[in-house]
Amino acid sequence: MTSFGALFKVMSRGRFRIMNWLIVGDFALVIATMMWAFATDGIQAGDIFWTTVAWSILAFILAFILLAIQTERVYTRDTYRLLPLGETKLYLTDLAASLIMFIYFGVIQLVMYAVAEAIDNRYLMKFFGEPSITTGQAIKGVVGFVILGLAFVILCWTTVSLVHLVISATNNFLPNTSRRLINFILYVVVIFLVVRITAFLFHEFNNVGQLIAGGGTTQLLINIVGVLVVAAVEAILNILILKKWVETIPN
Amino acid sequence: MTNVLAIDQLGYKHNFKTILHDVDLTLEAGKIVGLLGENGAGKTTLMRLITGSAKGTGTIAVCGDTQAAHHRSHVSFTEQLRGFTANTRVDRVADFYRTVYPDFDGARFEELVTFLQIDTSLKLAALSKGMKEKVIIALTLARQVNLYLLDEPFSGIDSMSRKRIISSIIKWKPDDATMVISDHYVSEIAPILDEIVVVKDQTVYAHKESDAVREEFGMGIEAYYESLYEGSVQHD
Incomplete structure (x- = not known):
């Protein structure tokens, strides 16, 4: 192996x-x-x-x-x-x-x-x-910002993979008309998700400083864990789809 | 003899179209098997199903193991190197194989490179079709596995290269390993085949030992294969 x-x-x-x-x-x-x-x-x-x-x-x-x-x-x-x-x-x-x-x-x-x-x-x-915040608060703010950013990057990649793998899997067994319909629905869902995630992302990043300064570290951690949990669920789905249905491009 | 491959009731559909159905096939260890059939018969699909690259129904056991992830440690398949960019040099591809396949024999690869006259400093984009096929064969045969799947290794390449590839197959096939060679040109590989498997009508239409074909029908492999398509010989 x-x-x-x-x-x-x-x-x-x-x-x-x-x-x-x-x-x-x-x-x-x-x-x-x-x-x-x-x-x-x-x-x-x-x-x-x-x-x-x-x-x-x-x-x-x-x-x-x-x-x-x-x-x-x-x-x-x-x-x-x-x-x-x-x-x-x-x-x-x-x-x-x-x-x-x-x-x-x-x-x-x-x-x-x-x-x-x-x-x-x-x-x-x-x-x-x-600066109006202490060095400790500044460090916590930067670390929170970086971790939240990386969590979002992971979430975005798992979402992209989910869409790609679903399209790849459906392309193998659905007839052409159904494939186009499924692809269209997926594109709409993805655009909707991208808009929502982007809005959420901007909201979260705007709040990182305030959360740290206001002692809201727990809330920030909950947000990070929330993002990672969604990414983990998508990752499990991706592995399942990959294992069961996704074929390689033939020779 | 132990079975290296056992396929039971294998089926495969693509976009609701049946490509293969009710495929039953058992191959013993140590054989060279010709997988024959016209273009689009399902030869490549059958190989892809064995490796797990395509997903079908039914059971495939390689060396007794039915899990696709485990098949891959027993099977070496002539993949077309699509995971590499065109700028990747052949020696870099070999490095990749050396790193990820614990069964990759570097010394054997070097021997194959010398025998097949491959320039490993060339980039993939600079390789001719025949040279690329030689690289693929060298990489495939350099692994030490139980089952080798060579998918149309001679298509579009000159006769000298074909002869070299055939010689390399004979020279480097481990005695206890089985080699399946798919092709629709039968004449050049017929002499080295122990068995033939003909894919026709979306299933394994015939599976015979080469000697049995010659004795039973009094004709060569090529003539027998052609007669199956002409309908003059009925399979059992």
């Missing part, structure tokens, strides 16, 4: 390369933007930091999408589905490889923020002035 370590190694290798290319691209865009700014209006206080953040948002979205594509490819490729292991290990390792690579990407982005902040002569500290 293929071990978790071996599978994780081969799954993360390609994703690691993609993340590195994305980091290089992101960095190049920040440098190019700053050179452009230097040549035109000159660089003002905060320009380096905000330029880094702006390109970083786009890079994060791209990282999320590219990793989702890598994750989904595994389910329908014989290269992975023929490996001597169960679907549960395949699914969880696949998800873990993407998550770890996303965290790696996030850490590099944080380093880039820190470097930009240092180059910008501690612009952010001056911008926000004297």
Whole structure:
């Protein structure tokens, strides 16, 4: 049987390369933007930091999408589905490889923020002035923000997988007309879910600071656990569908 | 002889269309078996069902194990390397196999690479159809398993490459392993086959030993196979 370590190694290798290319691209865009700014209006206080953040948002979205594509490819490729292991290990390792690579990407982005902040002569500290919360509260806020963010990333990936696997499974046994109907219904459901999750996400992120400052850590934990429970239910469904109905793309 | 494969009442439908039904098949260890049938007969589907890549009804036991996840540690299948990008080099693909398959024999792979004259520094996108087929054969045969499934390994490749692939099959097949080779060109593989399985009318239409075909019908494998389609020979 293929071990978790071996599978994780081969799954993360390609994703690691993609993340590195994305980091290089992101960095190049920040440098190019700053050179452009230097040549035109000159660089003002905060320009380096905000330029880094702006390109970083786009890079994060791209990282999320590219990793989702890598994750989904595994389910329908014989290269992975023929490996001597169960679907549960395949699914969880696949998800873990993407998550770890996303965290790696996030850490590099944080380093880039820190470097930009240092180059910008501690612009952010001056911008926000004297903090109204303690260092402990700030750390709790950042940790809460990161954990909630990662929980949402997992939830989004499990949702994408659920839709993909349901479509893949129904495509195998339903006639063409029914397939189109099912796909249409699924697209509507997905759009509805994306809108609702996005609204929920914005609401939650807006509340993280207030929850921490107001001592609402328990409420934040409940929200994180709630998101992870939904993701776990979706993951169980995904493994079940993968095991019972999802076929690979034929030769 | 022990059975390496036992299929009982296997059926498969795709989009409500029956592809295979009532398939019963038992293969003994140590044989080279030709899986014959015209295009679209269901040969590839049968192989995919054995590996668990396709989901059907009925029972498939590989080395006595009926769970699909366990089948895969006994079966090596010629998959088309779709999980790799076109820029992946052959030696990287081999590294992948070496890492994920505990039964992958690196030394054997190197021997196969030399014998089949494969340049492992090439990217998958740079491989000709014949060269890609050789890479797939080398990867498939480098695993030490009980059942090898070679799905049309000779389609679209030149005769010299075919001969090399056939030679590699004879040279590197472990004595106790069974090899199933699907094809609709019979003439070149007929001499190496111990048995033939003909897929026709959405099921296993005939399963015979090659020697029995020659003795019973007084004709070669190719002639027998063609006669099944022409209707001049009825199977039992």
